[in-house]
Amino acid sequence: MRYFIELSYNGKSYHGWQIQPNAISVQEVLEKSLSMVLRKTIQVVGAGRTDAGVHATQIFAHFDVDVEIDQDKIAYKLNALLPKDIAIQRIFRVQDDAHARFHAVKRSYEYKIVINKNAFQYEFTHCVKQALDVGKMNEAAKVLYEYTNFQCFSKVKTDVYTYNCDIYRADWQWRDNTLVFTISADRFLRNMVRAIVGTLLEIGLGRLSIEGLHNIIKSKNRSEAGTSVPGHALYLTEVQYPDTIFYGR
Structure with a gap:
């Protein structure tokens, strides 16, 4: 099952969205927090690759799980775990082939x-x-x-x-x-x-x-x-x- 996460972030402390060696990124922090909440390794794919220091007031990412999840509950737990400069707005189910990056119009x-x-x-x-x-x-x-x-x-x-x-x-x-x-x-x-x-x-x-x-x-x-x-x-x-x-x- 595929889910979208809608989130926002203050990019000041991050070297952009995408995971990279020897530098902290939004994607890395989100993946670690989501993996802790769902108690399994989760990978997320973002809608774009913002550069270091760039902010997002709206961005989406998708992830896959084997079972249906309580979207509101997971969003609440994520917000409690994530740092103050990353905020989850909502999590929602999408079609299994939906892609956060390639389907953006x-x-x-x-x-x-x-x-x-x-x-x-x-x-x-x-x-x-x-x-x-x-x-x-x-x-x-x-x-x-x-x-x-x-x-x-x-x-x-x-x-x-x-x-x-x-x-x-x-x-x-x-x-x-x-x-x-x-x-x-x-x-x-x-x-x-x-x-x-x-x-x-x-x-x-x-x-x-x-x-x-x-x-x-x-x-x-x-x-x-x-x-x-x-x-x-x-x-x-x-x-x-x-x-x-x-x-x-």
Whole structure:
């Protein structure tokens, strides 16, 4: 039987989602806690591989068990066992072939920027002290809709089968004193969002033109794009699935 876990986490203390040698990850902590609760070795598969320091306000993972479980009870026990920076929202049954990563049809991220130094936000936002032309940054963000190949924003050493992504949304909005970049797509490449934000900031600072962004994307060369912004201000905010994966539908 296959179950999905919906969870959120503060990524500050973790080297990303995925298990890796000599570094603590969210996946490792979740697997150890779930194995203790269910009293058997459990492996989980996540919807995405967030980088070190990146947060998730919504992410899903799946795991398999031989017998039906009390979902609410297991969620309660997990929350009691997990550290404070990982929270379980719910556990629910899905079709046995449902896959947390491959069946996701849309993912959304937010990147948060402040322009004034703030003693209470520095761990969760990126401070840019220079003036930004947000209108020009939004104009540039629309350029992303015109393309599907985003190799220029991907880490060079990656094992993806394609660099194509369909972007559904990309825009900047002020929320109180925070400038938030929201981007949604069917899939994302490694480091893609942070590289896109870094490049759009170059436009907002007047260092890069709209035409220059077109040239960067067409080049398919990571070295042509802007510097990746820090991960601590990036949030995975939503993952969507088709109704067909849910059990009983």
